Amino acid sequence: FYLPEDMRLLRWVHFLCADVAVSVLAGIFFFSRLIGGKVQWEVYVLAGAATLALYNLDHLWDLRLISDASERRRFHQDHRKILMILSVFSFSTAIIVLPFIGQPYRLPGALLFVCVAICVLAGRRLRRLREPAVAAIYTLAVASPGLVNARVVPAGMIWLLGLYTIVVYANTMASSCMDIHEDQVLTPGSALEMMSLRRHGWTQGISLALAFLTGLGALAAGIKVQVVLVVWMIGLVPPVVYHRRAVSQEWKLRLWLELSLSLGFLAAWLT
Numbered sequence: 001f002y003l004p005e006d007m008r009l010l011r012w013v014h015f016l017c018a019d020v021a022v023s024v025l026a027g028i029f030f031f032s033r034l035i036g037g038k039v040q041w042e043v044y045v046l047a048g049a050a051t052l053a054l055y056n057l058d059h060l061w062d063l064r065l066i067s068d069a070s071e072r073r074r075f076h077q078d079h080r081k082i083l084m085i086l087s088v089f090s091f092s093t094a095i096i097v098l099p100f101i102g103q104p105y106r107l108p109g110a111l112l113f114v115c116v117a118i119c120v121l122a123g124r125r126l127r128r129l130r131e132p133a134v135a136a137i138y139t140l141a142v143a144s145p146g147l148v149n150a151r152v153v154p155a156g157m158i159w160l161l162g163l164y165t166i167v168v169y170a171n172t173m174a175s176s177c178m179d180i181h182e183d184q185v186l187t188p189g190s191a192l193e194m195m196s197l198r199r200h201g202w203t204q205g206i207s208l209a210l211a212f213l214t215g216l217g218a219l220a221a222g223i224k225v226q227v228v229l230v231v232w233m234i235g236l237v238p239p240v241v242y243h244r245r246a247v248s249q250e251w252k253l254r255l256w257l258e259l260s261l262s263l264g265f266l267a268a269w270l271t
Contacts, residue, residue, distance in 0.1 A: 027142030030264030037149035156221025
């Protein structure tokens with residue numbers, strides 16, 4: 001994964017979680033275009049703002065326990081005020097936009113909020129299910145805006161949702177692998193911490209196999225070939241990142257993980 005060393009802008013994009021927000025917007029656009037359900041622009045603003053607020057507030061909270069672990073944590077420590085300003089601005093934007101969200105989006109939005117709240121409040125009690133929960137909630141978040149306005153849900157959508165969830169799960173596990181030492185402090189006993197790195201490699205292999213089989217199911221059910229191929233491409237990134245973790249900078253690997261999810265834009269234009 002080559003990136004010029006002097007690309008400070010990309011570091012800021014990643015460390016401030018803008019890449020995560022872009023991947024969420026790409027996912028919403030992907031599913032809405034595939035399903036044919038038009039999504040109002042306020043939903044995109046709300047999703048992007050909520051993602052920035054949630055992730056940056058989480059980073060600020062983690063700094064209370066870990067102050068100087070990775071380059072990412074040191075960046076957050078050095079730019080704490082910027083994180084606070086961005087979090088407040090993002091949260092305020094989400095609150096301002098919220099009243100303009102149409103009625104069809106409110107129930108799935110409320111369910112999504114409840115799921116996130118349960119995960120946050122449960123904390124360590126759900127630590128062993130963290131990665132699967134993140135994958136399921138992420139897929140729900142990006143797919144629901146398009147589904148609520150769809151006149152007809154395409155055949156094979158269940159297969160595609162399953163495929164996307166598996167791919168996001170592999171992505172989350174690869175990211176968590178780089179957090180394993182921090183997790184021993186923040187969330188001891190998580191699913192990743194309880195398995196060896198070798199077993200994690202097997203998990204990536206199993207995820208690839210499941211993604212392949214689920215993709216075949218999606219193809220058989222009528223999902224377009226190009227859509228499944230792009231999602232498969234996304235699924236190939238996590239195992240490559242896992243095997244490159246010892247020879248590449250952490251922030252670059254994380255950036256590629258998030259950028260891979262943004263391939264939803266490509267899949268959307270191919271539909």
